[in-house]
Amino acid sequence: MESGIERRSGVALWRQIADDIRAAIGNGVYDAAGKLPTEAALAAQFDVNRHTVRQALAALARDGVVRTVQGRGTELLPRARVSYPIGARTRFSAGLGGQVAKAATRFLETATEPASEEVARALALAPQTPVLRLETVGAADGTALSRATHWFDAARFAELPAHCAQSGSITHALKACGVGDYKRLSTEISAAPASRTDREDLGLQAGAVVLLTTSVNADQDGVPIQMSRSRFAADRVTLSVRNAPESGDRDGNGDG
Amino acid sequence: MESGIERRSGVALWRQIADDIRAAIGNGVYDAAGKLPTEAALAAQFDVNRHTVRQALAALARDGVVRTVQGRGTELLPRARVSYPIGARTRFSAGLGGQVAKAATRFLETATEPASEEVARALALAPQTPVLRLETVGAADGTALSRATHWFDAARFAELPAHCAQSGSITHALKACGVGDYKRLSTEISAAPASRTDREDLGLQAGAVVLLTTSVNADQDGVPIQMSRSRFAADRVTLSVRNAPESGDRDGNGDG
DNA sequence: GTTGGTTGTCTATAAAACTATACAAATCAG
DNA sequence: CTGATTTGTATAGTTTTATAGACAACCAAC
Numbered sequence: 133m134e135s136g137i138e139r140r141s142g143v144a145l146w147r148q149i150a151d152d153i154r155a156a157i158g159n160g161v162y163d164a165a166g167k168l169p170t171e172a173a174l175a176a177q178f179d180v181n182r183h184t185v186r187q188a189l190a191a192l193a194r195d196g197v198v199r200t201v202q203g204r205g206t207e208l209l210p211r212a213r214v215s216y217p218i219g220a221r222t223r224f225s226a227g228l229g230g231q232v233a234k235a236a237t238r239f240l241e242t243a244t245e246p247a248s249e250e251v252a253r254a255l256a257l258a259p260q261t262p263v264l265r266l267e268t269v270g271a272a273d274g275t276a277l278s279r280a281t282h283w284f285d286a287a288r289f290a291e292l293p294a295h296c297a298q299s300g301s302i303t304h305a306l307k308a309c310g311v312g313d314y315k316r317l318s319t320e321i322s323a324a325p326a327s328r329t330d331r332e333d334l335g336l337q338a339g340a341v342v343l344l345t346t347s348v349n350a351d352q353d354g355v356p357i358q359m360s361r362s363r364f365a366a367d368r369v370t371l372s373v374r375n376a377p378e379s380g381d382r383d384g385n386g387d388g
Numbered sequence: 389m390e391s392g393i394e395r396r397s398g399v400a401l402w403r404q405i406a407d408d409i410r411a412a413i414g415n416g417v418y419d420a421a422g423k424l425p426t427e428a429a430l431a432a433q434f435d436v437n438r439h440t441v442r443q444a445l446a447a448l449a450r451d452g453v454v455r456t457v458q459g460r461g462t463e464l465l466p467r468a469r470v471s472y473p474i475g476a477r478t479r480f481s482a483g484l485g486g487q488v489a490k491a492a493t494r495f496l497e498t499a500t501e502p503a504s505e506e507v508a509r510a511l512a513l514a515p516q517t518p519v520l521r522l523e524t525v526g527a528a529d530g531t532a533l534s535r536a537t538h539w540f541d542a543a544r545f546a547e548l549p550a551h552c553a554q555s556g557s558i559t560h561a562l563k564a565c566g567v568g569d570y571k572r573l574s575t576e577i578s579a580a581p582a583s584r585t586d587r588e589d590l591g592l593q594a595g596a597v598v599l600l601t602t603s604v605n606a607d608q609d610g611v612p613i614q615m616s617r618s619r620f621a622a623d624r625v626t627l628s629v630r631n632a633p634e635s636g637d638r639d640g641n642g643d644g
Numbered sequence: 645g646t647t648g649g650t651t652g653t654c655t656a657t658a659a660a661a662c663t664a665t666a667c668a669a670a671t672c673a674g
Numbered sequence: 675c676t677g678a679t680t681t682g683t684a685t686a687g688t689t690t691t692a693t694a695g696a697c698a699a700c701c702a703a704c
Contacts, residue, residue: 139660139692140661141594141595142399142402142403142447142661143399144398146398146691147399148584151581152584155580155581155585156583158600160504163504170650171651181693182651182693183692183693184691186652201700201701202651202700202701203651203652203699203700203702204701204702205649205650205701206651215576248419315631316631317630317631318629318631319629319630320626320627320628321474321599321628322599322622322626323579323622324407324411324414324597325407325595325597326407327407327410327411327412328393328408330411341580342579343577343578366578366579370577371578372576373474373575373577374573374574395690396690398691400661402661426680426681427680428679436662437663437664438681439664440663442681443662458669458682459669459670459671460670460672461671461679462681
């Protein structure tokens with residue numbers, strides 16, 4: 133049988149199989165039965181030994197995706213992902229409203245540095261202008277969801293770190309710095325295997341995937357005030373783009 | 389030195405290291421030098437044998453991320469990703485305008501089936517209503533970028549497949565079916581390791597990552613006409629959300 | 645209780661990944 | 675040219691993955 137599993141690829145067979153089964157579950161392949169095929173059937177399907185399948189199922193069980201019972205088989209468990217809205221008024225805690233009991237931002241580190249080329253461009257500053265760098269972890273109900281780095285014009289937002297430490301929220305700290313309201317200008321979304329630091333910061337296992345976003349916020353006058361690079365644990369978060377009834381864009385045919 | 393590399397994780401050490409270096413490059417860590425540290429230095433940093441580092445570098449070189457020359461070291465190569473805009477007027481070919489010479493949609497398969505629960509909800513149809521399913525591959529300059537499944541109301545869009553085959557574009561085919569214009573209502577974005585089928589359809593290696601989007605388009609009257617599930621090769625595509633100056637949302641604080 | 649189908653565990657073997665060490669070949673600075 | 679640095683190649687040993695087969699334990703249906 134066509135298996136499609138790659139050997140010598142740097143990813144163990146059992147992990148490839150686990151990823152495949154996970155994707156199939158996501159596509160609703162097993163929704164009707166509510167359970168997976170037997171280990172023997174999966175072994176035949178992927179053309180591997182049953183032990184290898186068992187290792188894949190054990191990994192899925194560890195992650196709470198399935199549960200397997202001796203004599204019965206392995207059944208699907210209900211999954212829930214937090215949906216994180218991306219829009220003109222994207223904000224962390226408010227965006228999770230209703231989905232989680234407790235959203236919190238933890239501030240890891242603050243530093244002032246000369247702006248890199250990219251940061252300077254995003255914030256419309258001269259290169260090497262001093263910028264404030266803020267490292268944060270966003271968590272919901274005690275589980276880390278995102279790890280982000282934020283940059284601000286150091287001259288304009290010198291007081292920001294103190295306010296952040298006090299209020300525990302960037303939005304509130306910005307308000308204290310005179311930015312009553314702000315808007316998300318753009319968000320670039322990418323994805324990659326979780327790096328070592330991602331795994332440490334977000335408590336992920338090797339082989340996990342992160343959603344990577346680079347975004348820019350602007351104040352009421354349209355002046356960019358904040359550039360952020362965030363890494364979301366992809367198995368815990370979904371990014372959601374909702375288009376307002378009358379917003380116009382100039383892009384490109386739904387064939388994606 | 390703290391390495392953070394996980395053994396027995398189902399992902400080979402060299403691949404974890406390659407992913408890590410790739411992420412570091414993406415974060416601009418090596419921009420100043422324009423080249424990576426020596427193999428010996430990397431081996432020390434990750435606390436592995438130099439051979440293991442070499443295998444990681446070989447993988448990065450295969451993917452065109454770096455180039456290594458005996459006696460000199462390994463230098464970064466310039467990278468470019470296609471940016472795919474997501475907005476109210478998201479369309480495939482137009483969205484890539486200027487970035488690529490030739491964008492094309494290949495139609496793999498067409499079928500009519502009873503709507504699943506999810507599809508019926510998205511299209512505001514009664515469950516089990518017959519829906520048209522379209523399987524496509526989006527490519528730019530001969531390289532596959534996305535693999536998508538589209539669903540339409542079969543009654544309203546019976547003629548769609550014929551028009552698609554003729555024009556090679558869903559947008560044009562919709563116009564021929566009386567939908568002069570349409571808008572993207574929502575996009576859910578997720579990410580996951582590429583599954584076997586993803587790798588086959590998009591020509592990816594094991595360990596690759598896909599961006600997963602589920603989106604709904606509506607006609608001028610706001611009636612949902614199309615639901616799509618797309619899988620983008622994450623190392624070739626970036627999704628871009630740009631917010632129009634005056635669109636309003638109700639969500640949540642940039643701390644992401 | 646019995647039967648058929650399923651998961652759990654054990655032992656043994658083969659293959660691949662990783663380590664350790666040594667030295668050759670290329671580049672660069674002086 | 676010379677020497678220091680860096681990548682390329684080779685060999686051998688250890689650890690981890692994957693396979694193979696056999697059988698026990700468990701569940702559900704009859």
